[in-house]
Amino acid sequence: MTRERLLGREAVLLGVLVVVMLGMSLLSDQFLTLGNLLRTSRFFVEIGLIALGMTLVIITAGIDLSVGSALALVSVTIGFSYAAGAPLALAILLGLLVGLAGGCFNGVMVTRLDLHPLVVTLGTFALFRGLAFGVSDADAVSTYPEWFAYFGQFYLGPVPGQLFVFIAAITAVWLLLARTRFGRYVYAIGANEEAARFSGVPVRRVKVTIYTITGALVALAAVIYTSRVSSARADFGQGLELDVIAAVVLGGASIRGGVGTIPGTVLGVLTIAVLRNGLQLAGVATTWQLFLLGVLLIAAVFVNEFFRRRDA
Amino acid sequence: MSAATVAEPAARRGPSPLRRWLLRPEAPAVLFLLAVVVLFGALTDNFLRLANLQQILIQVSTVAIIALAVNQLIIAGEIDISMGSSLGLCAVAVGTVAVATGGLILPLLTGVAVGALIGATNGLLVTVARVPAIIVTLGMLYALRGVIFFVTGGASVSGIPMDARLVGRERLFGVGYSVWLLLALLLATWFVSRHTTWGRDVYAVGGNQAAARLAGLPIARTRFLGFVGVGVFTGLAALVYVGRTGGVQTSAGTGLELEVIAAVVLGGTSIAGGRGSVLSPVVGAVLVSAISTGMVLLRVPATWQSAVLGALILLAISFDGIRRRQVRGAA
Numbered sequence: 001m002t003r004e005r006l007l008g009r010e011a012v013l014l015g016v017l018v019v020v021m022l023g024m025s026l027l028s029d030q031f032l033t034l035g036n037l038l039r040t041s042r043f044f045v046e047i048g049l050i051a052l053g054m055t056l057v058i059i060t061a062g063i064d065l066s067v068g069s070a071l072a073l074v075s076v077t078i079g080f081s082y083a084a085g086a087p088l089a090l091a092i093l094l095g096l097l098v099g100l101a102g103g104c105f106n107g108v109m110v111t112r113l114d115l116h117p118l119v120v121t122l123g124t125f126a127l128f129r130g131l132a133f134g135v136s137d138a139d140a141v142s143t144y145p146e147w148f149a150y151f152g153q154f155y156l157g158p159v160p161g162q163l164f165v166f167i168a169a170i171t172a173v174w175l176l177l178a179r180t181r182f183g184r185y186v187y188a189i190g191a192n193e194e195a196a197r198f199s200g201v202p203v204r205r206v207k208v209t210i211y212t213i214t215g216a217l218v219a220l221a222a223v224i225y226t227s228r229v230s231s232a233r234a235d236f237g238q239g240l241e242l243d244v245i246a247a248v249v250l251g252g253a254s255i256r257g258g259v260g261t262i263p264g265t266v267l268g269v270l271t272i273a274v275l276r277n278g279l280q281l282a283g284v285a286t287t288w289q290l291f292l293l294g295v296l297l298i299a300a301v302f303v304n305e306f307f308r309r310r311d312a
Numbered sequence: 313m314s315a316a317t318v319a320e321p322a323a324r325r326g327p328s329p330l331r332r333w334l335l336r337p338e339a340p341a342v343l344f345l346l347a348v349v350v351l352f353g354a355l356t357d358n359f360l361r362l363a364n365l366q367q368i369l370i371q372v373s374t375v376a377i378i379a380l381a382v383n384q385l386i387i388a389g390e391i392d393i394s395m396g397s398s399l400g401l402c403a404v405a406v407g408t409v410a411v412a413t414g415g416l417i418l419p420l421l422t423g424v425a426v427g428a429l430i431g432a433t434n435g436l437l438v439t440v441a442r443v444p445a446i447i448v449t450l451g452m453l454y455a456l457r458g459v460i461f462f463v464t465g466g467a468s469v470s471g472i473p474m475d476a477r478l479v480g481r482e483r484l485f486g487v488g489y490s491v492w493l494l495l496a497l498l499l500a501t502w503f504v505s506r507h508t509t510w511g512r513d514v515y516a517v518g519g520n521q522a523a524a525r526l527a528g529l530p531i532a533r534t535r536f537l538g539f540v541g542v543g544v545f546t547g548l549a550a551l552v553y554v555g556r557t558g559g560v561q562t563s564a565g566t567g568l569e570l571e572v573i574a575a576v577v578l579g580g581t582s583i584a585g586g587r588g589s590v591l592s593p594v595v596g597a598v599l600v601s602a603i604s605t606g607m608v609l610l611r612v613p614a615t616w617q618s619a620v621l622g623a624l625i626l627l628a629i630s631f632d633g634i635r636r637r638q639v640r641g642a643a
Contacts, residue, residue: 063446065570109626113633116583118391122574123626130619138615242450255444287466291458298451302443309442 012303013252013267020271024278031278038158042228044273045162046071046221047240048266051247052173053103053214055265058248059177059190060207061257062117066106067218068240069128072233074099074222076132079141079232088145096219102128103215107208125241132234142231152228162224169217174262186210190257246293247272250300254308337580337588340631341595345602352606359609366487372594372601373490374399374549374556375568379575379593380501381545385538386576389518389585390438392542394449395572397456398430399565402550404460407469407560414473419554424547430456431543435536453569460562470559477555490552494594497545502590510537519586575600578628599628 025032050067057064078095082088102124109120154161177183185206188196197203226232251268253260272293279289333339352359378395385392406423413419430452437448474481484492505511513534517524524531554560572593579596581588603624607617 109630113630114637115629115633118573119577119583119629120626122570122577123622123629125570125622126574126618126625127622130616130622134613134616134619136615137613242453245450246454249447255446287458287461289458290454291462294451294453294455294458297454298437298443298448301447302437302441305442305444 010252010261010264010267013250013264013271016300017267017271017274020274020278024274024282027278027282031281035158036277036281038160038163040273040277041163041166042152042160043277044269045160045166046225046228047243047247047272048166048269049169049217049221049224050214050240050244051251051265051269052169052262053210053217054244054248055251055253055260055262056173056177056186056210057117057214058245058253058255059186059257059260060210061190061193061255062110062207062210063121063245063255064106064117064211064214065121065241066102066124066128067214067244068237069125069132070099070102070215070218071222071225071237071240072132072235073102073128073135074219075226075232075236076136076234078223078226080135082144083141088148092223095222096216099215099219099222100212101215103218104208104212106215107211110211111204111207129234136232136234138234140231140233144227144230148227149230150227152224152226153230162228165220165224169220170262170266173213177262182206182209187258190259192258243272246297250297252304254304255301259308337582338592338595339580340635341579341592341599341628344628344631345595345599348599348602348606352602352609356606356609359606364605364609366491368598368601368605369491369494370488370556371605372597373488373494374552375571375575375600376494376594376597377497377549377552378542378546378568379572379579379597380497380590381538381542382572383576383579383581383588383590383593384501384505384514385535385542386573386581386583387518387585387588388514388535388538389521390445390535390538391573391583392434392449392539393446393569393573394430394434394452394456395542395546396565396568396570397453397460398427398543398546399550399553399568400460400560400563401430401456401463402427402547403553403560403564404463404469406547406550406554407472408463410472410554411469420548420551423550424544427543427545427547427550428540429543430546431540432536434543435539438539439532439536460564464560464562466562468559468561472554472558472560477558481555490555493548493552497548498590498594505590510534514538515586517585571600574625578625580632600625 021032030036050071054064054067074095077098078091081094082091086094106117106121106124109115109124110117150161152162156164177186185196185201188199188201189203189206193203222236225236247268248260248265249255249268250271251260251264251266253264275292275296276289279292327335349360358364378399382392382395402423405426406419409422410419434445434448434452437443438445481489483489505514513524513529516527516529517531517534521531553564557564575596576588576593577583577596578599579588579592579594581592600621603621604617607620612620
């Protein structure tokens with residue numbers, strides 16, 4: 001896989017994004033305004049943060065279905081430990097720890113017991129959601145001190161605060177993946193796990209780290225989400241895993257492993273965000289958004305696979 | 313030399329039947345199920361009542377019917393996660409036709425036809441367009457939910473006549489029709505898996521694709537038919553679903569795909585393909601339903617039931633992971 005080819009694929013996706021944006025601005029004159037685009041970004045930072053971790057997971061030929069449930073569990077941990085009398089700062093710390101521990105648990109199950117990630121995260125998908133419902137007793141906590149609103153409702157001028165968090169996270173994960181030895185290990189495992197192991201790559205440690213990073217990013221997204229909607233509930237994030245996986249795969253990562261980039265994923269997240277917001281503004285029903293998203297997903301991967309076969 | 317001669321007859325006889333059974337894919341799930349039944353039977357008065365066991369089987373039939381077909385597909389090395397939306401669309405089709413024409417046969421045929429069409433679309437996209445199955449069926453999960461809203465205009469289908477609800481509601485010899493249907497499909501699947509070329513190809517293709525190709529097996533056709541099978545069984549399950557609920561909401565079947573895959577995997581079928589038995593999905597589905605019912609009888613708070621279920625699923629697959637590791641270590 002040469003560098004030009006990877007750049008080429010991202011250029012194609014960028015082209016798609018521009019076309020989608022132009023199309024949307026024809027459908028709705030409110031779409032292509034800076035105000036709208038910035039407002040929209042508030043709703044997609046959570047998906048974007050989790051997609052960064054999911055990119056690492058998918059490059060190693062893994063998958064994590066538990067992210068939506070984990071988001072709910074972290075949100076409930078924060079809300080209910082605060083309601084139980086813990087200072088909010090401690091509650092947030094506790095939430096972050098729970099997210100980290102959940103991701104680490106996924107990683108340990110996958111590597112130590114040699115189980116398929118799909119099976120493990122299907123189990124934790126049920127477990128995390130169940131714990132969230134159990135702890136919250138299907139109730140919500142919706143009163144927080146004023147400063148908690150900073151995480152999800154703060155604006156610096158016209159720019160939503162969480163956009164800075166997203167940009168920082170993009171930079172960090174991009175550097176990790178593209179500029180460090182760890183990043184090379186991630187690709188090596190995805191391309192051929194057996195060969196990576198025989199070449200001395202610490203496969204288990206890398207994988208556990210990847211799932212833990214994903215857990216941490218989910219926790220970060222959960223803090224922002226809880227603050228944005230100013231509530232903690234166990235039914236948060238249902239179906240979130242599908243949006244995240246769709247964004248990553250749209251961004252060119254191969255579900256078969258070994259291929260994928262952070263810039264690609266960011267473009268994938270933006271494409272889905274623009275598509276959803278634009279269709280919303282144009283008054284297209286949610287159902288057609290679902291339909292178009294599904295068709296777009298299959299078509300994008302078809303094009304990717306087609307070029308990959310032609311190059312091979 | 314002499315040691316080898318002495319050991320030979322034992323090796324030829326192989327391990328005892330019990331040991332052989334214990335190595336079967338569904339063995340851990342069956343033992344787990346027995347333990348659960350004994351536990352709940354001892355702890356509650358009502359668990360072992362016939363009415364309760366009957367209820368468990370009726371509850372399980374929708375998921376188990378679909379899981380029978382998904383099991384074959386997973387053994388063949390592919391996966392389908394579009395069942396939630398495709399059950400919804402099949403149920404809408406069954407319900408709409410039942411309201412329009414009445415009767416049982418026409419709604420049944422419509423449901424099966426719609427299911428088969430969805431399955432064939434999935435299969436073509438995977439085998440001909442060569443898009444990975446998880447992406448195709450994830451896309452379908454979205455797209456078909458959109459189609460459901462388009463077809464129904466967002467309204468639910470209601471007032472389904474009793475004729476069409478036979479399979480989900482009525483009983484034959486004291487056992488629900490849905491349970492008879494499940495049993496019939498289990499037998500049919502067993503026969504096809506055991507005694508037809510396609511049934512044998514499924515294991516060969518999923519177990520080692522390269523070897524299957526060198527042996528000249530029709531890999532694409534085997535997998536395509538696997539997808540169509542899932543569609544057809546989803547259509548049949550829709551008939552049970554409509555019979556039980558009597559109406560179809562636009563959200564019908566949401567989340568079902570994960571229940572089905574959980575049943576298949578809990579039953580001992582390997583997600584990597586090539587290993588699993590026809591019984592696996594049924595045992596897995598009954599196990600999940602037995603645990604849920606037992607927790608209700610034990611008055612476990614409703615909010616905690618899902619957590620306990622998730623923990624038990626993880627426990628069950630961990631056992632399987634440890635067992636496989638030991639088998640490999642011994643070999």
